[in-house]
Amino acid sequence: xxxxxxxxxxxxxxxxxxxxxxxxxxxxxxxxxxxxxxxxxxxxxxxxxxxxxxxxxxxxxxxxxxxxxxxxxxxxxxxxxxxxxxxxxxxxxxxxxxxxxxxxxxxxxxxxxxxxxxxxxxxxxxxxxxxxxxxxxxxxxxxxxxxxxxxxxxxxxxxxxxxxxxxxxxxxxxxxxxxxxxxxxxxxxxxxxxxxxxxxxxxxxxxxxxxxxxxxxxxxxxxxxxxxxxxxxxxxxxxxxxxxxxxxxxxxxxxxxxxxxxxxxxxxxxxxxxxxxxxxxxxxxxxxxxxxxxxxxxxxxxxxxxxxxxxxxxxxxxxxxxxxxxxxxxxx
Amino acid sequence: xxxxxxxxxxxxxxxxxxxxxxxxxxxxxxxxxxxxxxxxxxxxxxxxxxxxxxxxxxxxxxxxxxxxxxxxxxxxxxxxxxxxxxxxxxxxxxxxxxxxxxxxxxxxxxxxxxxxxxxxxxxxxxxxxxxxxxxxxxxxxxxxxxxxxxxxxxxx
Numbered sequence: 001x002x003x004x005x006x007x008x009x010x011x012x013x014x015x016x017x018x019x020x021x022x023x024x025x026x027x028x029x030x031x032x033x034x035x036x037x038x039x040x041x042x043x044x045x046x047x048x049x050x051x052x053x054x055x056x057x058x059x060x061x062x063x064x065x066x067x068x069x070x071x072x073x074x075x076x077x078x079x080x081x082x083x084x085x086x087x088x089x090x091x092x093x094x095x096x097x098x099x100x101x102x103x104x105x106x107x108x109x110x111x112x113x114x115x116x117x118x119x120x121x122x123x124x125x126x127x128x129x130x131x132x133x134x135x136x137x138x139x140x141x142x143x144x145x146x147x148x149x150x151x152x153x154x155x156x157x158x159x160x161x162x163x164x165x166x167x168x169x170x171x172x173x174x175x176x177x178x179x180x181x182x183x184x185x186x187x188x189x190x191x192x193x194x195x196x197x198x199x200x201x202x203x204x205x206x207x208x209x210x211x212x213x214x215x216x217x218x219x220x221x222x223x224x225x226x227x228x229x230x231x232x233x234x235x236x237x238x239x240x241x242x243x244x245x246x247x248x249x250x251x252x253x254x255x256x257x258x259x260x261x262x263x264x265x266x267x268x269x270x271x272x273x274x275x276x277x278x279x280x281x282x283x284x285x286x287x288x289x290x291x292x293x294x295x296x297x298x299x300x301x302x303x304x305x306x307x308x309x310x311x312x313x314x315x316x317x318x319x320x321x322x323x324x325x326x327x328x329x330x331x332x
Numbered sequence: 333x334x335x336x337x338x339x340x341x342x343x344x345x346x347x348x349x350x351x352x353x354x355x356x357x358x359x360x361x362x363x364x365x366x367x368x369x370x371x372x373x374x375x376x377x378x379x380x381x382x383x384x385x386x387x388x389x390x391x392x393x394x395x396x397x398x399x400x401x402x403x404x405x406x407x408x409x410x411x412x413x414x415x416x417x418x419x420x421x422x423x424x425x426x427x428x429x430x431x432x433x434x435x436x437x438x439x440x441x442x443x444x445x446x447x448x449x450x451x452x453x454x455x456x457x458x459x460x461x462x463x464x465x466x467x468x469x470x471x472x473x474x475x476x477x478x479x480x481x482x483x484x485x486x487x488x
Contacts, residue, residue, distance in 0.1 A: 006427075011451050012348075013421040015348045016351035020365060027369070
């Protein structure tokens with residue numbers, strides 16, 4: 001039996017409900033735009049109850065973005081916990097310019113920086129056509145100046161026949177912001193609407209994360225062997241969304257640049273014995289305050305549950321020739 | 333906009349396919365049924381001039397995926413245990429049941445590509461074009477999905 005025959009035999013059993021077509025015709029006859037789902041009907045019936053519980057309703061509205069939850073591997077159970085810690089906040093403010101609406105959806109961060117998820121929506125799908133490769137610049141107004149934000153990832157495109165949505169994730173080292181400017185260059189404009197191929201939107205989308213110091217766990221470490229040269233890890237800080245490695249570089253004979261530190265492979269040994277590499281591309285920043293005091297910050301690469309106290313047993317770091325493992329001994 | 337006979341023909345021909353794709357994304361029968369209805373309503377209302385049956389089918393898949401994304405983002409979305417639905421399907425052989433559970437148990441980005449490739453018979457290039465995802469990504473997803481399926485089916 002071929003793969004195709006096996007798949008046909010298995011998956012052709014899956015059929016839409018018998019009343020699907022009937023429901024569709026019913027909607028068409030009523031001239032409504034869409035069918036009411038069983039879920040929607042249930043929700044309508046429950047609305048009176050939900051209205052009375054406005055706090056609950058707010059919690060449901062302020063739902064984590066699936067993109068951020070996936071990027072930071074935050075389980076559903078942990079979402080409200082992180083919200084309570086002030087690690088994340090829902091901004092939800094919008095501004096419109098030239099037919100494109102920009103919304104800052106959610107911010108997540110710790111003392112090392114924060115990630116902002118921006119949504120751009122338009123009724124003209126041609127603007128974000130997949131043929132276009134827009135260049136994106138995102139600026140943040142903080143108290144002192146305007147800084148360009150690092151684009152952290154494309155999270156998604158959603159193109160439909162009558163609308164298009166684009167998500168942009170950005171990283172900033174600041175904890176707060178007052179306004180965001182997004183400039184898109186190289187858009188595909190439809191001829192009817194005469195879009196410029198440059199779009200700029202600026203909005204007052206303020207946020208401020210209110211986490212306290214308790215969200216950062218600082219661990220002393222003990223290495224499994226003595227090193228003769230190269231930087232050693234002095235201590236490690238874990239937050240629910242990041243790992244920051246602090247180096248002691250007293251024994252380093254040659255001057256190391258920030259990039260040299262970033263390129264050193266770092267891996268985590270988790271509580272269950274599995275290993276996870278912190279990729280250098282996820283390193284967000286390296287600070288060299290002086291030759292002996294260096295810190296490298298990584299976006300979280302494992303489930304936030306595993307970053308909780310006790311979740312990580314060891315940190316391994318390669319100096320090019322060998323991997324030295326550091327055991328986490330105590331939190332302070 | 334179609335006349336009723338034309339629409340009815342397409343709807344009957346493609347509604348189960350739409351349902352399968354929606355289920356592979358949402359892993360929930362009720363939501364997959366809702367998306368199927370919405371996709372068909374969009375087909376009825378669209379003024380798009382389709383060049384062929386294949387064009388209609390591709391368009392429907394694209395619309396289905398977008399509708400699934402909307403449902404997935406909804407605050408009320410919750411997937412359900414696949415086995416509850418699998419048990420209603422009355423498979424001919426145990427291996428069919430296992431294949432269903434394993435494929436639908438994959439992450440949505442894998443299960444959808446597997447369905448489009450093996451069941452709908454699309455090539456990697458065609459899937460790339462329909463989903464608007466680079467060919468290389470589709471190819472990687474398919475390779476990973478095959479490896480996962482192999483491991484899971486061996487263990488099953």
